[in-house]
Amino acid sequence: MKNILPTLIEILTEASRNTEEILGWGCPIPSFGDVSKSAVATLGLNPSNREFTDAKGDELIGSQRRFHTLQSLGIGSWEEVHYKHLELISNNCSNYFKINPYDNWFRDLNNIISGTKTSYYGSANACHLDLIPFATEVKWVNLTRNKRNYLLGISASVLGKILKKSKIGVLILNGKTVVQNLEFISGKKLAISEKTEWMLPRKNGKGVKGFSYKGIINEVCGIKLNRDIMVLGYNHNIQSSYGVTTSVKNSIKNWITSETSQEYN
DSSP: OTTTHHHHHHHHHHHHHHOTTBOTTBOOOSOBSOGGGOSEEEEESSOOGGGTBOTTSOBOOGGGOOSOBHHHHTOSSGGGOOHHHHHHHHHHHHTHHHHOOOHHHHHHHHHHHGGGTOOSSTTOOEEEEESSOSOBSSOGGGSOHHHHHHHHHHHHHHHHHHHHHSOOOEEEEESHHHHHHHHHHHTOOOEEEEOGGGOBOOSSSOOBOOEEEEEEEEEETTEEEEEEEEEEEESSOTTTSTTOOHHHHHHHHHHHHHHHHHHHO
16 A cells, blocks of 8 residues: 555645545545455445544544544645655554444445455455545535546546455445446446345335346456456445335345355355
8 A cells, every 4th residue: 555655645636736625635545444455345436524524524633533634644735745654544544444434334334245254344354445545525426527537537547556466356336336437447347137125115106226236357447457356236325325224235245145155155
């Protein structure tokens, strides 16, 4: 991670100038957990601002802090970053689930992958990655299409570099938007199947259909991974989609367990 962070900080500095919604005073987050020890990774869009702020929008401090900021590092801008700062940021990423993880978001995802006998916690042989490793002050859906495309464009190659240097064998995609963006940057279309048991009920009208996605990638943004990575995804965002029931979550978990059973069980 320390080798990737200087590049990410350069990208963050540029993005902060071009996109006011970028949380520019918060460090880049290349990973949640130790990539070097992970066999499985979940993939999301970008870090929540709650990794840096409380519900009121104030910066987390002291024991509540999750990631470093300009203030916690004691610097005025990212141009002042030195090796010692990179070490601190890298350590926070690797040890995220041992410090003060945002459990309201990660516990459900950890349950989804538990059938692979990996976990963010305890054995720490799973991690979380994002397509864009920078937090924004507003939710992804509230960014304009141009800004979303811009952030993906300047970040996608970093995901390729991280995966190439890792031993990750399975990538779990959390939500349809993640699926669509990974398909775009990998150049691979995933096989889609309707899952009737994943239907989300609605009081008025038809429910929201559930779909699974499955495939293999060996390249991201032109970067050869030198191996095949199994990709599994689902269209519902576990944390954000309205009405994702416990039954649906358990069914998704069971599907992932079944699909990965040959390799991990």
